[in-house]
Amino acid sequence: MDFRLTQRQLDLQTAARDLADFLTKYELACEEDNGLPPEAHAEVRDAVLNAGLQAINMPAEWGGAGLTIFEQAVVQEQLGRLTGALWDMVWRPANALRFCTPGQRERFLEPVIRGERRDCYAVTEPNAGSDPQNLTTTARKVDDGWSIDGEKWFVTVGDHADFIIVLAAAGEDRAPTLFLVDKATQGVAVQRTPRFMHTFVYEHPEFTFTDVFVPDDQVLGGLGEGYDITRAWFTEERLMIAARTIGAAERALELAREWAVRREQFGQPIANFQLIQGMLADCAVDIAVNRAYFLQVAWEISQPDADRKTLHAKAAIAKLTASEASNRVIDRCVQIFGGRGYDRSYAVERLYRELRVDRIWEGTSEIQRLIISGELIKRGTNVLRLPS
Ligand SMILES: Cc1cc2nc3c(=O)[nH]c(=O)nc-3n(C[C@H](O)[C@H](O)[C@H](O)COP(=O)(O)OP(=O)(O)OC[C@H]3O[C@@H](n4cnc5c(N)ncnc54)[C@H](O)[C@@H]3O)c2cc1C
The missing domain is CATH 1.10.540.10 (Acyl-CoA dehydrogenase/oxidase, N-terminal domain)
Known part of the structure; x- marks a missing residue:
């Protein structure tokens, strides 16, 4: 090894x-x-x-x-x-765009890759969050295409993107299906652009779709494939959240360590105080252990014979533990900075607000726990093993 x-x-x-x-x-x-x-x-x-x-x-x-x-x-x-x-x-x-037909690839995916267009992904609705199966956005069959009606919330990059990948229940069978919807299409409207806890370079607007016509050739990945494609995307995206949150936590620890060494109170650097040392050490442990795990799972996913079901649960473990660990780390780092840690011009303050959402989006911490326990109950403790 x-x-x-x-x-x-x-x-x-x-x-x-x-x-x-x-x-x-x-x-x-x-x-x-x-x-x-x-x-x-x-x-x-x-x-x-x-x-x-x-x-x-x-x-x-x-x-x-x-x-x-x-x-x-x-x-x-x-x-x-x-x-x-x-x-x-x-x-x-979005990985879902890998399912583009050659024609869709030319119109949608390749311009995104070149940085000329931008996609966003709209699954969540007012009453369909952790339970996306509760979706009420519908796609009704019409001549040469589909007519979409519904509402989507929290659409990250929805302000900047020029097309939306929309999950809707298609036809009388309510087949969960993804559609490529140009934002400029008649009937697409932004209802509200909420201000969230974090500052994010893009917005997360709420969209409504009213009788939005989408031609047949803008169905992405086939009728009824919407959940499966979205689920496959979750495995990789959750792992990337684990990676990003640990990168954020390491930056925060670097800053807090530097601060602890430089900042003097009671006539000496605060790094001399064991209560501060304990916080620094706990941060290092959270980061080191979580980095090792997300890299392990990333390596496993990159193997050709990877077992997708077990990896879905392993990615859930990686996301759950890294997002929660990085929240602990950033909380301690803000504490080490004292009042300055509460000032928005300091990176630790911004990371404190920004890391919170990693316990919510792409499946909340509770949903990750359900995925992990579901795997344990159905398939035993394989999820704990290294590949043989
Ligand atoms: C900033 C931001 C950006 C986002 N970007 C996107 C995006 O681009 N596209 C998109 O489609 N969505 C996006 N989302 C939505 C996000 O994925 C959802 O917020 C998330 O899945 C949770 O859904 P919800 O908010 O409806 O909460 P709910 O599902 O209502 O959950 C509320 C609480 O109940 C708990 N809960 C729910 N079910 C269970 C259960 N079975 N057992 C135990 N506890 C449970 C949850 O864990 C949570 O604590 C974004 C959200 C935010 C905040």
């Missing part, structure tokens, strides 16, 4: 770290203005393309960076250091 990163993995890690370091210059402006101006978006787009980190989850033959899941996790860990969710400016098209 060799735990060292290969030269290629190290090169990707360096490229991602350099890109993250470059993007930090936009953090304060993003916080102060709740977003960035178009010039900044254009500069970041160029920087992403120059770094070769566009669409890291898409094959090179379509223009993506074509990274394995393990390589993607290595990159995402570095990008997770950023506040303002600037990591999301390093676009990774």
Whole structure:
């Protein structure tokens, strides 16, 4: 067993770290203005393309960076250091778009990969959150296409994207199906753009769809495939959340450690106080253990004979433990900074607000626990084993 990163993995890690370091210059402006101006978006787009980190989850033959899941996790860990969710400016098209037909690929996916278009993914509804099967958005068959009616909430990047991947119950069978909906289509409207706890470089608007016509050739992945495709996406996305949250936690610990060594009270650095030392040590433990686990699962997913069902539960473990650990880490780091940790111009304050959502989106911590316990009950303790 060799735990060292290969030269290629190290090169990707360096490229991602350099890109993250470059993007930090936009953090304060993003916080102060709740977003960035178009010039900044254009500069970041160029920087992403120059770094070769566009669409890291898409094959090179379509223009993506074509990274394995393990390589993607290595990159995402570095990008997770950023506040303002600037990591999301390093676009990774929804994996569901892999199911595009050749025609759809040309119109939708390839322009996203090039950074010319942007997708967003609309599953959640006012009454369908953890339970997406409760969806009420419908697609009614009409001549040459479908007519979509319904409401979608929390659509991340919905302000910036120009098309939406919409999950709807299609036809009389209510077959859960994904549709590619151009945002400019008549009947698509933004009802509300809530302000959330975090500052995020994009918004998460609420959309309504009223008699929105979508031609037949904009069904994504086939009728009735909507849940399966979405579920497959969850496994990888949850792992990337684990990677990003640990990257964020490490940045916070670096800052808190530096602060503890420099800041003096009672005539000496606060790092001399054992109560501070205990917090630093607990942060290091949370980070080290969680990094080892998400890298293990990322490596397992990258193996050709990976067992998808067990990996779904392992990704749930990775997301649950890393998101909860990073929330503990950032809480301690804010404490170590004292009053300054409560000031928005400090990265630890911003990370404190930003890491909270990682226990909610892409399946709450409770839902991850249900997935893990479901796997244990159905298939035993395989989920704990390393692959043989
Ligand atoms: C900032 C942000 C961005 C988002 N981006 C997107 C996006 O781009 N696209 C998208 O489709 N969605 C998005 N979401 C939605 C997100 O995935 C949901 O918020 C999440 O799945 C939880 O659903 P809910 O908010 O309806 O909570 P609910 O499902 O109503 O849950 C409320 C509480 O009940 C608990 N609970 C629910 N069921 C059970 C159960 N069976 N057992 C035990 N506890 C349970 C939950 O864990 C939670 O604590 C986003 C959310 C946020 C906050």
